Amino acid sequence: MIKRRVHVAAAAIFSDDGQEVLLARRPSTVDQGGLWEFPGGKLAPYETGFVALQRELYEELGLTIDRAQPLIRVHHEYPDKHILLDVWQVGDFSGEPYGREGQAVRWVKLDELFNYPFPAANLPILRAVMLPTEYLISAEEADDGVFLNKLERALQEDGLRLVQLRAKTLDHEDYVQRAEQALALCRRFSARLLLNGEPELLKLVDADGIHLTSDRLMTLDRRPIVQGKWLSASTHNAQQLDHAAHIGCDFVTLSPLRTTPTHPDATPLGWHDFQQLVEPAGMPVFALGGMTRHDANHARAVGAQGIASIRDFWQ
Numbered sequence: 001m002i003k004r005r006v007h008v009a010a011a012a013i014f015s016d017d018g019q020e021v022l023l024a025r026r027p028s029t030v031d032q033g034g035l036w037e038f039p040g041g042k043l044a045p046y047e048t049g050f051v052a053l054q055r056e057l058y059e060e061l062g063l064t065i066d067r068a069q070p071l072i073r074v075h076h077e078y079p080d081k082h083i084l085l086d087v088w089q090v091g092d093f094s095g096e097p098y099g100r101e102g103q104a105v106r107w108v109k110l111d112e113l114f115n116y117p118f119p120a121a122n123l124p125i126l127r128a129v130m131l132p133t134e135y136l137i138s139a140e141e142a143d144d145g146v147f148l149n150k151l152e153r154a155l156q157e158d159g160l161r162l163v164q165l166r167a168k169t170l171d172h173e174d175y176v177q178r179a180e181q182a183l184a185l186c187r188r189f190s191a192r193l194l195l196n197g198e199p200e201l202l203k204l205v206d207a208d209g210i211h212l213t214s215d216r217l218m219t220l221d222r223r224p225i226v227q228g229k230w231l232s233a234s235t236h237n238a239q240q241l242d243h244a245a246h247i248g249c250d251f252v253t254l255s256p257l258r259t260t261p262t263h264p265d266a267t268p269l270g271w272h273d274f275q276q277l278v279e280p281a282g283m284p285v286f287a288l289g290g291m292t293r294h295d296a297n298h299a300r301a302v303g304a305q306g307i308a309s310i311r312d313f314w315q
């Protein structure tokens, strides 16, 4: 039997403060009935994703969508069909949402999303919705005071909320000490801190997660930390992306998009190859390598969650 291919446009609509997202409950009588979903539906013949999104959101919720940006595309095999969930982050809309088909509709806090039952395809969407568009990777910094000043500037002035502590030149003891200081600072700004290092670090410092180097990623055959923490990894090719999905990483960086002074010999992917690699990834992917915040919209347009950078944020 040839499986049906179903292309669905769905919306992530955030409240003004960015802390809540709009969910709808599928009527109990339909496929996946009773589960919560991001509102949307199937593309009609010849429709583009965005046009389908506009039509479905009007039909289902009475909303007029003026502007939206790609958030994530998720391919998923259900027993009876191959589905592509084409999820858009809605920028501007008008109208007050209500369930025009009698379905329940609810604003849900991001940290309560995991209390809701979703279809099996939705896990990557939940991760994408919970993550920002910018991922700060800290630079090597010999002095703790200078490090903390630069981190505080990035949190305060650039509003960064996702931070990776990368410090290859510190020994274990100094790394742990810096991680504790960085964590205290990140907590003040409600930013998440991931430790670039061995998963056991989380037993010493109660940070929000671990970032794996691509070498460490490839040595693991299962997820090394609990589900409540974030697991990210560095990837550079399809094999590493597959492995990241296999062990249950929550998101990854994919690099180098451009040539950078720190990695002059690495062959850059460029946007075209980057897009090809991201499409089947099944998790949020940050573009890394010569990226600045001005590249974030372009990265989104080719399927990325956003951009990761050291230089652009470390000043």
Ligand SMILES: Nc1nc2c([nH]c(=O)n2[C@@H]2O[C@H](COP(=O)(O)OP(=O)(O)OP(=O)(O)O)[C@@H](O)[C@H]2O)c(=O)[nH]1
Pocket (backbone or CB within 6 Å): 006, 008, 009, 010, 030, 031, 032, 036, 037, 038, 039, 040, 041, 042, 043, 056, 083, 085, 119, 120, 121, 122
């Ligand atoms: N809208 C939406 N559909 C999802 C999500 N996750 C997910 O697996 N799906 C699946 O994608 C398909 C969406 O179809 P739908 O029933 O919403 O389509 P539709 O609005 O065009 O409805 P209709 O075909 O009854 O007119 C369903 O098989 C549904 O289970 C999600 O978060 N949002």
Ligand SMILES: [Mg+2]
Pocket (backbone or CB within 6 Å): 039, 040, 041, 042, 056, 060
């Ligand atoms: Mg629908």
